[in-house]
Amino acid sequence: MKKxxxxxxxxxxxxxxxxxxxxxxxxxxxTVNSPALTKTAIVVGIGVDFSEQDRQFVVTTQSVQTxxxxxxxxxxRFDTCTCKGNTIAATLDDISQKMGLIVSLAHCExxxxxQSALKLDHxxxxxxxxxxxxxxxxxxxxxxxLSPREMLxxxxxxxxxxxxFLQTAIVNNEGTDGLIKTTAKDLLARSMSRSKATAIPYIVxxxxxxxxxxxxxxxxxxxxxxxxxxxxxxxDSAKVVDEELSEILSIYLSETTYGSLNYTAENGSSFExxxxxxxxxxxxxxxxxxxxIELKVDLLDYQFVEGxxxxxxxxxxxxxxxxxxxxxxxxxxxxxxxxxLETGIDFLGLQEKAYQSVxxxxxxxxxxxxxFVPQVKITVKEAA
Amino acid sequence: xxxxxIQHGIYKNLPSGTIYNSQAGAIIFAIGIAFKLTAAPxxxxxxxxxxxxxxxxxxxxxxxxxxxxxxxxxxxxxxDLLRCTASKPYRVVCxxxxxxxxxxxxxxxxxxxxxxxxxxxxxVEPSLLYLLFLFPAVYLxxxxxxxxxxxxxxLVPVLFVLIAFNLVFFDTNNDFGRNLPxxxxxxxxxxxxxxxxxxxxxxxxxxxxxxxxxxxxPYISGSIVITAGIVLVTVMLGVAxxxxxxxxxxxxxxxxxxxxxxxxxxxxxxxxxxFAAVAMSILSLAFVYFGATAACDRAIDSRMPAVAMFPxxxxxxxxxxxxxxSVAEFSTREMGYALSAVxxxxxxxxxxxxxxxKRKFKGIYSHLDDEFVPAPxxxxxxxxxxxxxxxxxxxxxxxxxxxxxxxxxxxxxEEEK
Numbered sequence: 001m002k003k004x005x006x007x008x009x010x011x012x013x014x015x016x017x018x019x020x021x022x023x024x025x026x027x028x029x030x031t032v033n034s035p036a037l038t039k040t041a042i043v044v045g046i047g048v049d050f051s052e053q054d055r056q057f058v059v060t061t062q063s064v065q066t067x068x069x070x071x072x073x074x075x076x077r078f079d080t081c082t083c084k085g086n087t088i089a090a091t092l093d094d095i096s097q098k099m100g101l102i103v104s105l106a107h108c109e110x111x112x113x114x115q116s117a118l119k120l121d122h123x124x125x126x127x128x129x130x131x132x133x134x135x136x137x138x139x140x141x142x143x144x145x146l147s148p149r150e151m152l153x154x155x156x157x158x159x160x161x162x163x164x165f166l167q168t169a170i171v172n173n174e175g176t177d178g179l180i181k182t183t184a185k186d187l188l189a190r191s192m193s194r195s196k197a198t199a200i201p202y203i204v205x206x207x208x209x210x211x212x213x214x215x216x217x218x219x220x221x222x223x224x225x226x227x228x229x230x231x232x233x234x235x236d237s238a239k240v241v242d243e244e245l246s247e248i249l250s251i252y253l254s255e256t257t258y259g260s261l262n263y264t265a266e267n268g269s270s271f272e273x274x275x276x277x278x279x280x281x282x283x284x285x286x287x288x289x290x291x292x293i294e295l296k297v298d299l300l301d302y303q304f305v306e307g308x309x310x311x312x313x314x315x316x317x318x319x320x321x322x323x324x325x326x327x328x329x330x331x332x333x334x335x336x337x338x339x340x341l342e343t344g345i346d347f348l349g350l351q352e353k354a355y356q357s358v359x360x361x362x363x364x365x366x367x368x369x370x371x372f373v374p375q376v377k378i379t380v381k382e383a384a
Numbered sequence: 385x386x387x388x389x390i391q392h393g394i395y396k397n398l399p400s401g402t403i404y405n406s407q408a409g410a411i412i413f414a415i416g417i418a419f420k421l422t423a424a425p426x427x428x429x430x431x432x433x434x435x436x437x438x439x440x441x442x443x444x445x446x447x448x449x450x451x452x453x454x455x456x457x458x459x460x461x462x463x464d465l466l467r468c469t470a471s472k473p474y475r476v477v478c479x480x481x482x483x484x485x486x487x488x489x490x491x492x493x494x495x496x497x498x499x500x501x502x503x504x505x506x507x508v509e510p511s512l513l514y515l516l517f518l519f520p521a522v523y524l525x526x527x528x529x530x531x532x533x534x535x536x537x538x539l540v541p542v543l544f545v546l547i548a549f550n551l552v553f554f555d556t557n558n559d560f561g562r563n564l565p566x567x568x569x570x571x572x573x574x575x576x577x578x579x580x581x582x583x584x585x586x587x588x589x590x591x592x593x594x595x596x597x598x599x600x601x602p603y604i605s606g607s608i609v610i611t612a613g614i615v616l617v618t619v620m621l622g623v624a625x626x627x628x629x630x631x632x633x634x635x636x637x638x639x640x641x642x643x644x645x646x647x648x649x650x651x652x653x654x655x656x657x658x659f660a661a662v663a664m665s666i667l668s669l670a671f672v673y674f675g676a677t678a679a680c681d682r683a684i685d686s687r688m689p690a691v692a693m694f695p696x697x698x699x700x701x702x703x704x705x706x707x708x709x710s711v712a713e714f715s716t717r718e719m720g721y722a723l724s725a726v727x728x729x730x731x732x733x734x735x736x737x738x739x740x741x742k743r744k745f746k747g748i749y750s751h752l753d754d755e756f757v758p759a760p761x762x763x764x765x766x767x768x769x770x771x772x773x774x775x776x777x778x779x780x781x782x783x784x785x786x787x788x789x790x791x792x793x794x795x796x797x798e799e800e801k
Contacts, residue, residue, distance in 0.1 A: 106652070127632050131502060136652070137642060138556070186557050188629035193562075255557040282561075352561075356434075359565040 041101035045163025047112035047148025059091035060149040078161045080153045105135040110163040112148035122191040137185040144203035157222040180250045194355040195346040197234035232347035248332045263325040269305045271321045273297035284357035288371045289350045295378045313380040326378040333374035402595040407533035409607030410540035415587045416611035418664035421637045423499040429630040433568040440619045444612045451588040453731040462738030479683035484726045485676035490697040491715040494708035496665040499635045520666050525673030543660040555645035558624040582724025583715045590675025
């Protein structure tokens, strides 16, 4: 066997690798502050509000704590905590002190923002959260009629945590009834584009008419969320879009679309179509932006239709209803465009599309010079 | 030299300074991804916005041209030829390359530390990170090309699978139109700004100081195509997903993994590409460092100045510069133009020198391999390994009875074997 001197033997790769690994573990084991789960506040929802009077941020977090009893049974507790400060980081630091736990946003999926906070620089709000506090870029942004603090503290009938409810509801029903999954990444991408505007769900909590029943008495103080509205906004202004228009807007802006579309004809016949698939293609030819929305639907239900025939997707009546629904949705898209021109909020992203076609010579704030041609087509298919 | 497989399939009989083309391909992949796909897209996006992808395409074309120049130099055995003809211009250009590679290594070091500090070790003292990355990079660099090549060859297939896995399952709200218009600024400004990003040009230069032994498949060209493809596709996806907010992304490679659609089921997936980024950063830094030491060796016949300079430069930065980010930013200002100029000129100048020497010293060029065959010893002695695995005492018997050949092996008759 080849003889090695001591130095050569010590310099052999495996020993150096072992030594470096030990060094790595030793240094990081002694220096990196990796808190135990019991010392961490796992935040599931965060709210950012901005007080215009004293120019301070009001940040609220809702964190989940897992409880365990002596007899082995467990449970969850949701703690809501609010602090005020000049920066978001300062408020999160205060929250950490107040709770006696280290705040972790790594599992936070919902970010409530007040309309006053949305007027601020979005990058300066989102960047510290994603960059320094590990907020997921897929966290959903929402706003509502109440302050983020009140929204987070709202108790929903089906679950104790509003963020949990919202996360599930929006992910499962994206694209219909005004449910737009605008993530932190999407908010930044759109607000830093030429259009500088976007849309997020506008949530209105309403007291439950029928409160849930506990073992002994009625559980009071539960709410339900009306999520059929959308807030469109840029840095200067904002507008709440009603249910009728928010449906097609959410189809236009969402990545995926679930749910159903209803059409009630003039004679009172009502048809419910389930959305199977959608395709939204927005293209620009200089200053003319064309949005082609193609929906593939399946007949789900029909009511108040004269006659005894069993209708299917192949029936002429259903096809006509689908065509009329497509016309109706096209008109709603035109209404949205009119609203965009009226408010000056380019939530349809027309300036961005025109910029991609015209190029760098396109002047800023030229929304009123851009023509918009929406086309909605609905094809009735049979679902497997 | 014949490939002799020893234990575990590791080839151990390559001469020093020679690597296989498969190992070169693995290194190309590592340096291409680690340096160009981490923080670079965000940095370039700050200037180029919607033109980021198109700027990267130009970078890729320039980088491929430089890499082709470097491998042309390697293929014509430029390094051996210019060294054995004692070319003075080659010494000068190697001195320039050594300084350039030390600078580049230092800037890359700060660049890697700055994005990893943000992505990985929030709240950790940066000097600890410096030390942590310095040890393996320096160790691999000093050990030389063989260690770097073997380590890279083992790790890169795994890292490639991780990156490809995250790209295949990439799912988020995209608008590919965000890659338009091609010129988000005046074309003159567009081209004038390009050399500022010279830090990312000429990473393949250290290959000039190596010999490459070819296996059957075209690993190098394949790796160049795959690396360029992955870089451009990822940048295109990055711009499509983030638009102008790509500038807020400190490490695109890691962020892209966050959009893996499986993350909804199995949790955050950033760690997969984080692992790839850390491993490839260390390997790439080591390769640049090795290039600096090899260039220094060619320039002044000693590796020591470069061996010492790189860790010293890093230590100096830890001591006097408040943040590694400011060093990385400095490299994309006026310094970037200097880095670009050297990065483009040096490889082509070396190739031109080699071509000239090849014409001028045809005789030497045709006998270049002879330089590496040791002259036969007048009284060769048998190697120490002759006694391996044979009966004790047989060595002395063999030395007495069987004459040694020129190459040192004993001339044992067939019947004795």
